[in-house]
Amino acid sequence: MPAYPSPQVASKVYVLVSRLKGIAVFVVSYLYAALFYLATAVLIVGVGRRILLYSRTPAPLKIPTTPAPTSTPGVVARMFREVVFFESLFKSNKWTWLFGWAFHFGLLLALLRHLRYFTDPVWSWVAFIQSAGVYAGYAMVFGLVGLWIRRLAVDRVRYISAPSDHLMLALILGIAGSGLLMKYVWHTDVVALKTYMLGLMSLQIKQLPADPMLLIHLALVICLMIIFPISKLLHAPGLFFSPTRNQADNPRERRHMPTNA
Amino acid sequence: MSAGRLILLGVCMVTALVSANTPAAADAPVFPRGKGEQCVEPTQIMRKNHMEFLVHQRDDTVYQGVRTTKHSLKNCVDCHVQKNSAGQFIPIDAPGQFCQSCHEFASVKLDCFECHATMPDEGHAKLGNIPGNMESGAATLTAHAFSKKPFNDAAQ
Numbered sequence: 001m002p003a004y005p006s007p008q009v010a011s012k013v014y015v016l017v018s019r020l021k022g023i024a025v026f027v028v029s030y031l032y033a034a035l036f037y038l039a040t041a042v043l044i045v046g047v048g049r050r051i052l053l054y055s056r057t058p059a060p061l062k063i064p065t066t067p068a069p070t071s072t073p074g075v076v077a078r079m080f081r082e083v084v085f086f087e088s089l090f091k092s093n094k095w096t097w098l099f100g101w102a103f104h105f106g107l108l109l110a111l112l113r114h115l116r117y118f119t120d121p122v123w124s125w126v127a128f129i130q131s132a133g134v135y136a137g138y139a140m141v142f143g144l145v146g147l148w149i150r151r152l153a154v155d156r157v158r159y160i161s162a163p164s165d166h167l168m169l170a171l172i173l174g175i176a177g178s179g180l181l182m183k184y185v186w187h188t189d190v191v192a193l194k195t196y197m198l199g200l201m202s203l204q205i206k207q208l209p210a211d212p213m214l215l216i217h218l219a220l221v222i223c224l225m226i227i228f229p230i231s232k233l234l235h236a237p238g239l240f241f242s243p244t245r246n247q248a249d250n251p252r253e254r255r256h257m258p259t260n261a
Numbered sequence: 262m263s264a265g266r267l268i269l270l271g272v273c274m275v276t277a278l279v280s281a282n283t284p285a286a287a288d289a290p291v292f293p294r295g296k297g298e299q300c301v302e303p304t305q306i307m308r309k310n311h312m313e314f315l316v317h318q319r320d321d322t323v324y325q326g327v328r329t330t331k332h333s334l335k336n337c338v339d340c341h342v343q344k345n346s347a348g349q350f351i352p353i354d355a356p357g358q359f360c361q362s363c364h365e366f367a368s369v370k371l372d373c374f375e376c377h378a379t380m381p382d383e384g385h386a387k388l389g390n391i392p393g394n395m396e397s398g399a400a401t402l403t404a405h406a407f408s409k410k411p412f413n414d415a416a417q
Contacts (some may be wrong), residue, residue, distance in 0.1 A: 122368040130368055187309040190367045195289045211309075 025243055029208040036200055039225035046229025054241040068249035073179040075248050082245055103143025109136035117197045171224055178217040188214040238239040290362040295340040301331050339381050352379035
């Protein structure tokens with residue numbers, strides 16, 4: 001008796017396996033489509049609701065962190081420096097600034113680089129930043145690892161760290177790591193992926209390339225989108241509503257009206 | 262207008278901009294088929310890993326001196342290049358051609374052809390075989406560079 005199956009059996013097994021694969025791809029494509037629609041709705045509605053809440057929260061006290069600008073253009077300039085350079089963090093702690101700034105700008109560049117999956121034809125400036133965007137992934141990992149070491153190694157920071165602080169770092173590190181692994185080790189079919197994403201945007205469900213690393217990457221991104229409106233990650237919109245940052249130091253010139261932020 | 266409404270407006274504008282730039286139903290790029298029945302590797306694997314095969318082949322060839330043809334870029338071009346109605350080769354990195362159509366779609370820069378030829382080298386062979394020019398195409402090229410004649414004349 002030969003140790004291998006007869007050609008008839010082998011071909012039946014082949015047909016069965018390819019049918020099972022087809023069913024798996026179908027299920028995965030629809031599952032991820034449903035999750036993406038859900039996550040997008042949660043992200044937009046959740047963050048929108050938070051922003052409304054923030055904008056309606058009264059700021060009863062005049063408490064800009066001094067020295068503060070004395071005019072509105074001055075406040076805009078200060079907010080700009082805060083958002084772009086993380087000025088106050090730079091003044092308070094150089095290491096945290098280095099890791100935090102590297103991470104955030106890596107994240108920004110990586111996000112912008114991913115616009116190529118959602119636009120057709122790809123905008124010229126998105127095409128232009130593609131090569132720089134690869135290094136953004138490294139900057140993210142560098143920053144996140146640095147921030148996590150800080151959280152574990154600095155006594156006072158470890159003491160005030162909640163599980164969610166670690167979870168956020170793990171989640172985003174997982175996204176950056178799986179992205180880099182796809183770029184350099186386990187590639188996926190980016191053309192099929194883009195077709196799937198453009199399909200989602202026009203409410204058509206195409207086939208998602210079912211590569212494990214891609215599925216991990218996308219699942220983590222979906223988690224991030226869902227968790228964003230109920231997490232510390234809200235510091236992104238929240239920064240603009242901080243009374244200590246968005247107020248001008250002009251209480252004698254103009255009476256403070258504490259009804260709104 | 263409060264800052265909150267301003268941000269909401271911004272989010273709406275970005276969303277509108279992105280959706281306005283998305284075609285109703287974008288399909289994967291269409292490109293001409295290669296000559297043979299089957300590529301040197303299964304199609305699904307080529308779609309993901311063709312760049313790895315090419316870089317690996319380059320390392321084998323340049324560093325180890327192992328010169329095989331299975332994953333050679335020259336063979337990719339030979340099989341996938343197209344001719345226009347006049348029977349001339351179309352560069353494989355031209356819009357809509359085999360390499361460029363997907364690279365354009367996915368916005369991945371094609372840097373192979375900054376050095377490598379984008380079509381089979383019949384043109385160069387002709388260039389070298391002009392009667393009375395025994396040395397090589399290089400001499401012809403040099404002569405033409407000095408004569409300031411259009412380059413294409415040499416091949417005819």
